[in-house]
Amino acid sequence: MANSGQKVVLITGCSSGIGLRIAVTLARDEKERYYVIATMRDLKKKDKLLEAAGDAYGKTLTLLPLDVCRHTNNAPMLCVGLLGPVESISIEDMKQVFETNFFGVVRMIKEVMPDMKKRRSGHIVVMSSVMGLQGVVFNDVYTASKFAMEGFCESMAVQLLKFNIRLSMIEPGPVHTEFETKMMENVAKMEYPGVDADTVRYFKDVYLPSSIDIFEAMGQTPDDIAKCTKKVIESNSPRFRNLTNSLYTPIVALKYADETGGLSVNTFYNLLFNFGPLMHITMSILKCLTCSCLRRRTVSPN
Numbered sequence: 001m002a003n004s005g006q007k008v009v010l011i012t013g014c015s016s017g018i019g020l021r022i023a024v025t026l027a028r029d030e031k032e033r034y035y036v037i038a039t040m041r042d043l044k045k046k047d048k049l050l051e052a053a054g055d056a057y058g059k060t061l062t063l064l065p066l067d068v069c070r071h072t073n074n075a076p077m078l079c080v081g082l083l084g085p086v087e088s089i090s091i092e093d094m095k096q097v098f099e100t101n102f103f104g105v106v107r108m109i110k111e112v113m114p115d116m117k118k119r120r121s122g123h124i125v126v127m128s129s130v131m132g133l134q135g136v137v138f139n140d141v142y143t144a145s146k147f148a149m150e151g152f153c154e155s156m157a158v159q160l161l162k163f164n165i166r167l168s169m170i171e172p173g174p175v176h177t178e179f180e181t182k183m184m185e186n187v188a189k190m191e192y193p194g195v196d197a198d199t200v201r202y203f204k205d206v207y208l209p210s211s212i213d214i215f216e217a218m219g220q221t222p223d224d225i226a227k228c229t230k231k232v233i234e235s236n237s238p239r240f241r242n243l244t245n246s247l248y249t250p251i252v253a254l255k256y257a258d259e260t261g262g263l264s265v266n267t268f269y270n271l272l273f274n275f276g277p278l279m280h281i282t283m284s285i286l287k288c289l290t291c292s293c294l295r296r297r298t299v300s301p302n
């Protein structure tokens, strides 16, 4: 049980990736300021979390089953991501992504909100994405699910503030987790029924190699996202939007720099179709420039 000085933190999706790392980071806080209720839809997957949590389990971390889709049957679930030409994705699969990414968040907020309103306190932290702020080609449906969630949360934040409840969005770019692995596995198995040859080529030969380069050059670790999330939780005046990767700031800024949308559409078009083949080199240079060993040598004043 939590003691009176501890903040109780309920986290969903703790079987892997970002959710797991946030649960462990908070549960292993040196001052033991958090009591973490780590949830996952299938407790059989608890081993990775328990191994990482070590002796925090049973002390500052407890486990509970929680499926944000409240499945009543054993229907196989998609991963939270969905990639590929829309012509080859069924409406059913698209609805599943919305079921998890949008309605999953809505359900959780509806569950916790009444009690927080009564207490006039609480902080809801939602894992969004840069794709909740900026559309990315061939990620149309995943992006739409995150946009829907951003719109919902942006609207809710105003009402919640009146009850002294904070709402914060974490907006990571690419992060190396099972999300990436599952997407690539899905892509490897993908067939392209009803998709014309040009689109398949743009997806497989232009988008995918660029995307892999971007993951390699810009990818963060779940630990980076957990540290950023902890900072947001610990802030006295938590920000609504929290980009975790400053390399993405210019990409997201494009749409605000030109309200007609032309600047972002044309920039992404050029980046992908005109400079796509150069992406590998550009990303390698970017990686070098942001690598801490080079920064130490070039930026350090001494």
Ligand SMILES: NC(=O)C1=CN([C@@H]2O[C@H](COP(=O)(O)OP(=O)(O)OC[C@H]3O[C@@H](n4cnc5c(N)ncnc54)[C@H](OP(=O)(O)O)[C@@H]3O)[C@@H](O)[C@H]2O)C=CC1
Residues within 6 Å of the ligand: 012, 013, 014, 015, 016, 017, 018, 019, 040, 041, 042, 045, 066, 067, 068, 069, 070, 077, 079, 080, 100, 104, 127, 128, 129, 130, 171, 172, 173, 174, 175, 176, 177, 178, 179, 180, 182
């Ligand atoms: N990785 C990335 O590049 C980025 C990820 N994000 C976001 O971060 C969040 C976590 O993803 P990430 O850690 O990367 O990916 P992972 O695939 O590693 O983790 C996803 C987690 O969500 C759980 N999950 C899936 N469906 C449900 C459900 N119905 N109810 C409860 N839990 C469920 C999975 O559980 P199970 O093991 O049972 O499948 C798993 O624990 C997602 O919202 C994603 O959109 C945002 C930006 C970038």
Ligand SMILES: CC1=C(/C=C/C(C)=C/C=C/C(C)=C/C=O)C(C)(C)CCC1
Residues within 6 Å of the ligand: 128, 129, 130, 131, 136, 172, 173, 174, 175, 207, 210, 211, 214, 215, 251, 268, 271, 272
């Ligand atoms: C290919 C390509 C891009 C790809 C971005 C990617 C691959 C982002 C991945 C983000 C993830 C995985 C978010 C998860 O929520 C850019 C930079 C838009 C520029 C245009 C070309």
